[in-house]
Amino acid sequence: MAPDPFGTRVLRxxxxxxxxxxxxxxxxxxNTEEDHALGGYRDRxxxxxxxxxxDAALRAAAPGRLRLALDSAAAVLTAANTGAxxxxxxxxxxxxxxxxxxxxxxxxVGRFGVGxxxxxxxxxxxxxxxxxxxxxxxxxxxxxxxxxxxGVADELARREGRVPLLRLPFEAEPPPEIPDGFDTVVRxxxxxxxxxxxxxQLEQVDAALMLALxxxxxxxxxxxxxxxxxxxxxxxxxxxVVDGRAWQTVEAHGATPGELLEDRPVEERSRASxxxxxxxxxxxxxxxxxxxxxxxTPSDERLDLxxxxxxSFPLAPDRRHVAPGPLTDFLVERAAEAYVDLLKARPAxxxxxxxxxxxxxxxxxxxxxxxxxxxxxxxxxLLPVPDDPDGRRMRGLDAMALDAPAPFLDxxxxxxxEEAVVGGxxxxxxxxxxxxxxxxxxxxxxxxxxxxxxxxVDRGPRWWHRVYEALAEASRDALGALPVPLAGxxxxxxxxxRGLLVADGVDPAGLDALGLRFVHxxxxxxxxxxxxxxxxxxxxxxxxxAVRAAVEDSFDAxxxxxxxxxxxxxxxxxxxxxxxxxxxxxxxxxxxxxxLYPTGELxxxxxxxxxxMAADAPFGVVAPETLERxxxxxxxxxxxxxxxxxxxxxxxxxxxxxxxxxxxxxxDEDRWADDVLERIGPQELPPHVPEFQxxxxxxxxxxxxxxxxxxxxxxxRAAIVEPAHVALYxxxxxxxxxxxxxxxxxxxxxxxxxxxxxxxxxxxxLAGLYDLAPSGFDEQLLLALGVRTSLAxxxxxxxxxxxxxxxxxxxxxxxxxxxxGGLWTALADADVTVEPPESVRAVxxxxxxxVDAADALVLDGPDxxxxxxxxxxxxxxxxxxxxxxxxxxLPLAGDEVPGAVxxxxxxxxxxxxxRAVLPDAPExxxxxxxxxxxxxxxxxxxxxxxxxxxxxxxxxxALAWSCGDWAARLLAEAVLRDPxxxxxxxxxxxxxx
Numbered sequence: 001m002a003p004d005p006f007g008t009r010v011l012r013x014x015x016x017x018x019x020x021x022x023x024x025x026x027x028x029x030x031n032t033e034e035d036h037a038l039g040g041y042r043d044r045x046x047x048x049x050x051x052x053x054x055d056a057a058l059r060a061a062a063p064g065r066l067r068l069a070l071d072s073a074a075a076v077l078t079a080a081n082t083g084a085x086x087x088x089x090x091x092x093x094x095x096x097x098x099x100x101x102x103x104x105x106x107x108x109v110g111r112f113g114v115g116x117x118x119x120x121x122x123x124x125x126x127x128x129x130x131x132x133x134x135x136x137x138x139x140x141x142x143x144x145x146x147x148x149x150x151g152v153a154d155e156l157a158r159r160e161g162r163v164p165l166l167r168l169p170f171e172a173e174p175p176p177e178i179p180d181g182f183d184t185v186v187r188x189x190x191x192x193x194x195x196x197x198x199x200x201q202l203e204q205v206d207a208a209l210m211l212a213l214x215x216x217x218x219x220x221x222x223x224x225x226x227x228x229x230x231x232x233x234x235x236x237x238x239x240x241v242v243d244g245r246a247w248q249t250v251e252a253h254g255a256t257p258g259e260l261l262e263d264r265p266v267e268e269r270s271r272a273s274x275x276x277x278x279x280x281x282x283x284x285x286x287x288x289x290x291x292x293x294x295x296x297t298p299s300d301e302r303l304d305l306x307x308x309x310x311x312s313f314p315l316a317p318d319r320r321h322v323a324p325g326p327l328t329d330f331l332v333e334r335a336a337e338a339y340v341d342l343l344k345a346r347p348a349x350x351x352x353x354x355x356x357x358x359x360x361x362x363x364x365x366x367x368x369x370x371x372x373x374x375x376x377x378x379x380x381x382l383l384p385v386p387d388d389p390d391g392r393r394m395r396g397l398d399a400m401a402l403d404a405p406a407p408f409l410d411x412x413x414x415x416x417x418e419e420a421v422v423g424g425x426x427x428x429x430x431x432x433x434x435x436x437x438x439x440x441x442x443x444x445x446x447x448x449x450x451x452x453x454x455x456x457v458d459r460g461p462r463w464w465h466r467v468y469e470a471l472a473e474a475s476r477d478a479l480g481a482l483p484v485p486l487a488g489x490x491x492x493x494x495x496x497x498r499g500l501l502v503a504d505g506v507d508p509a510g511l512d513a514l515g516l517r518f519v520h521x522x523x524x525x526x527x528x529x530x531x532x533x534x535x536x537x538x539x540x541x542x543x544x545x546a547v548r549a550a551v552e553d554s555f556d557a558x559x560x561x562x563x564x565x566x567x568x569x570x571x572x573x574x575x576x577x578x579x580x581x582x583x584x585x586x587x588x589x590x591x592x593x594x595x596l597y598p599t600g601e602l603x604x605x606x607x608x609x610x611x612x613m614a615a616d617a618p619f620g621v622v623a624p625e626t627l628e629r630x631x632x633x634x635x636x637x638x639x640x641x642x643x644x645x646x647x648x649x650x651x652x653x654x655x656x657x658x659x660x661x662x663x664x665x666x667x668d669e670d671r672w673a674d675d676v677l678e679r680i681g682p683q684e685l686p687p688h689v690p691e692f693q694x695x696x697x698x699x700x701x702x703x704x705x706x707x708x709x710x711x712x713x714x715x716x717r718a719a720i721v722e723p724a725h726v727a728l729y730x731x732x733x734x735x736x737x738x739x740x741x742x743x744x745x746x747x748x749x750x751x752x753x754x755x756x757x758x759x760x761x762x763x764x765x766l767a768g769l770y771d772l773a774p775s776g777f778d779e780q781l782l783l784a785l786g787v788r789t790s791l792a793x794x795x796x797x798x799x800x801x802x803x804x805x806x807x808x809x810x811x812x813x814x815x816x817x818x819x820x821g822g823l824w825t826a827l828a829d830a831d832v833t834v835e836p837p838e839s840v841r842a843v844x845x846x847x848x849x850x851v852d853a854a855d856a857l858v859l860d861g862p863d864x865x866x867x868x869x870x871x872x873x874x875x876x877x878x879x880x881x882x883x884x885x886x887x888x889x890l891p892l893a894g895d896e897v898p899g900a901v902x903x904x905x906x907x908x909x910x911x912x913x914x915r916a917v918l919p920d921a922p923e924x925x926x927x928x929x930x931x932x933x934x935x936x937x938x939x940x941x942x943x944x945x946x947x948x949x950x951x952x953x954x955x956x957x958a959l960a961w962s963c964g965d966w967a968a969r970l971l972a973e974a975v976l977r978d979p980x981x982x983x984x985x986x987x988x989x990x991x992x993x
Contacts, residue, residue, distance in 0.1 A: 005133040006091040008169040023151035029164040036117035046201040047297045048115040049079040054213035056083030064215045069222040075190040080182035085130030095169045122194040130184045134175025142168040207242040211279045212296045212310045250342040251277040260327040276311040276335045278342040302362035336372030348384040350429040356436035378441025386413040396440030403432035407470035447478035455483045461522030468525035485520040498532030513562040514550045538573035554588040572634045579646035585639035591620030599639035614702040645696040655686040667699040676736045685729035694739040704749045721784040745786030755785035765791040768814035769807045801832035809839040811850040828880035836889035842872035857893040858885040866938045902932040913979035920963040952976045
């Protein structure tokens with residue numbers, strides 16, 4: 001009998017006997033092997049071969065080497081390794097499912113004796129050889145032996161000849177050749193199509209395998225002659241170098257408490273130790289690293305943490321996922337602790353934040369690991385202590401992050417050679433907005449809050465200048481409360497630069513009386529100007545609210561003269577124009593009578609206003625010494641009057657003027673605003689005047705001829721002739737009369753009468769109703785004042801139609817017959833409403849008279865004229881009668897006569913010649929020898945729906961009126977009298993048209 005060092009014959013006989021005694025055992029073994037080969041260990045042949053090699057090296061206590069070679073042409077995969085050779089216990093383990101020979105070996109990776117089942121997925125003839133001998137398995141030989149067993153043949157047929165390959169080992173004859181330098185070789189002739197799967201697995205072998213199997217120092221991979229080598233060098237402090245890339249590893253291990261193993265299989269309970277290892281290279285996980293838990297070789301358990309986890313997690317029966325239970329819970333906590341240790345082993349640099357896990361996991365285990373890690377992070381000393389020479393670290397709970405420019409962070413933390421202002425502040429580069437910092441427990445503070453707290457810092461002006469320089473690029477929104485040291489007040493800080501002054505050619509010393517606030521010269525920086533500080537040139541200082549407040553309170557000041565001296569000095573230096581700063585008119589200045597007056601109530605000695613104002617006007621004359629000290633130019637710029645004062649303003653709210661929410665101190669300003677709002681109509685948003693100007697104190701004028709001569713000249717003329725532009729919510733602008741023009745138009749300023757009572761020459765439509773405007777004023781000024789220009793403009797003006805109607809009913813006015821018809825027609829055509837008049841100007845038997853409105857009728861057709869002898873008639877152009885009757889509330893003439901036709905007529909055809917003139921004429925008409933209506937002889941009548949006519953002239957008029965072409969009546973009459981003259985008559989009519 002041939003030698004059998006591994007007892008394969010005994011193993012086969014035992015298995016065959018068991019199958020023969022119980023065919024169900026055959027079925028069970030077949031199903032189990034198939035489950036492992038096609039389930040938990042599919043695509044795992046390379047990993048399992050490496051795992052066995054690592055265990056062999058561990059048993060031999062020698063550096064492990066593995067060579068994996070794929071010969072695609074021969075369809076063979078071989079795996080040669082160093083370490084303990086194959087023995088009988090090993091062969092038995094390989095041939096019995098879940099009966100590992102390594103169960104008592106500390107540190108062994110293989111645990112259940114099923115990993116070798118992965119070869120079944122790629123081969124039907126695996127074999128192993130060591131120096132001690134060889135063993136082989138054969139699908140064909142196993143099938144022959146199983147087929148001879150009673151009760152197994154049927155099951156074998158059902159399985160199409162597939163048997164549990166690894167259950168029947170054979171002595172390898174001859175055994176595979178072992179390469180030099182190796183102790184064991186596994187030879188796997190590959191099934192058709194399996195080579196591609198093996199190639200893919202070999203390509204996926206990377207550093208993760210070397211880290212998961214520390215017993216291996218070298219793995220050589222040969223794919224059809226192309227060789228690559230993975231090597232691992234394990235150094236101190238957990239540093240592992242794989243193919244030149246350094247991996248930082250952190251490991252924890254220990255004995256497994258017995259109570260954690262109570263729900264685990266017996267084979268696991270004898271290996272009561274646990275281990276977790278994290279690995280991470282300096283530059284992060286390489287691309288393609290499987291994002292899975294290694295237990296210790298890759299599982300299907302997703303893990304998206306940015307490091308490689310190798311841990312002795314218990315696996316479920318599918319060998320792909322971690323089994324739930326107390327042991328897994330325990331290892332999750334240990335893995336979290338080790339991960340925090342991994343973070344501590346990394347440099348305290350901002351990229352450490354990339355390793356802080358987020359809250360969302362790729363699966364249940366990943367999520368649990370993340371939660372466990374994040375629970376520990378706030379108490380972990382991971383962050384750098386500011387400016388600590390020993391490199392100590394602080395907890396996230398003790399740290400503070402600020403999103404601010406780096407120079408500012410250095411200044412606060414004392415890294416710029418100053419004493420620290422804020423403790424625990426993270427250095428530049430640590431993003432304050434990073435969610436990872438929040439997970440570390442770091443308190444994030446806003447720049448605005450830190451800036452606000454700086455008001456409690458006691459530093460000199462130069463230090464503040466450095467602060468401003470450091471914050472030069474920061475967002476303005478966060479710097480509104482930035483403290484600023486003031487000049488002249490030792491140590492005083494104010495919050496916020498807005499409104500502070502930066503001296504620029506101005507001596508602050510001379511402005512003490514105005515209460516101005518200047519920035520200390522040592523702290524001045526361009527940032528302050530960007531934040532609202534103002535370069536204090538004369539104009540800027542003058543615009544400061546403190547100056548305005550000083551002017552408003554100048555009458556109550558301790559020294560009004562000092563306030564006046566400071567303000568007038570600024571006015572002189574700023575060289576402003578009169579009225580440019582209207583609030584200066586409140587400055588207290590002495591008059592020639594020794595009393596104090598507001599500047600706006602003081603006149604220059606030679607001001608023309610002294611002669612045009614009323615005697616009781618509240619004006620004084622400026623003191624001679626003040627005039628001599630400052631000169632007329634400076635005083636008028638400050639508000640002293642040489643002529644009329646001008647009021648100027650921006651964005652004047654018309655609604656505010658109307659309800660007195662704001663004021664310009666102008667006479668009747670609310671009435672002007674009301675008039676403007678009525679002109680422009682309802683608006684969704686309050687309209688305003690972007691640029692407003694007006695002449696003041698007009699209500700105090702006594703001599704209007706002289707005053708108008710002044711107002712007709714610059715600069716006051718512009719306030720009259722230039723209209724106001726009202727900004728509407730739609731983005732458009734409405735043009736309305738200026739306040740000054742509006743005010744003047746309502747006062748008796750022209751020969752003691754309102755401007756609206758006059759008209760310009762050359763417009764005869766309004767002759768007799770309005771007098772010619774006085775001479776001496778140009779047309780543009782008169783137009784602005786409201787002097788009438790045309791009938792159309794009058795009717796467009798609010799109230800213009802009523803005024804026209806009132807003047808037409810005034811017996812003292814004269815209106816011609818031709819003029820009257822045009823006026824009535826224009827009123828009927830206008831879109832206006834009026835109060836019905838008490839008297840109207842009408843035509844009575846051809847004459848124009850003013851009559852009582854109750855006696856007048858609106859003429860609605862010429863056919864009734866013979867019936868209205870002595871009747872006052874209001875006559876407009878054809879087609880306006882109904883509109884005019886409605887407007888004036890007067891009856892139509894046709895409605896006031898019975899209109900009874902009292903004679904019979906003969907129906908006759910309308911002559912064809914007339915149709916050339918009146919193509920819409922009816923076919924027939926009623927001819928009367930004598931036409932009597934309401935007892936009166938008339939020439940024609942059409943009001944009963946028929947055309948009645950007596951005579952040629954009557955027929956022509958009846959036809960023309962019924963066709964709506966009254967102007968053609970004379971031409972029609974001429975054609976009726978002489979039809980042969982039609983061509984000549986039409987030609988003459990063409991010339992007239």
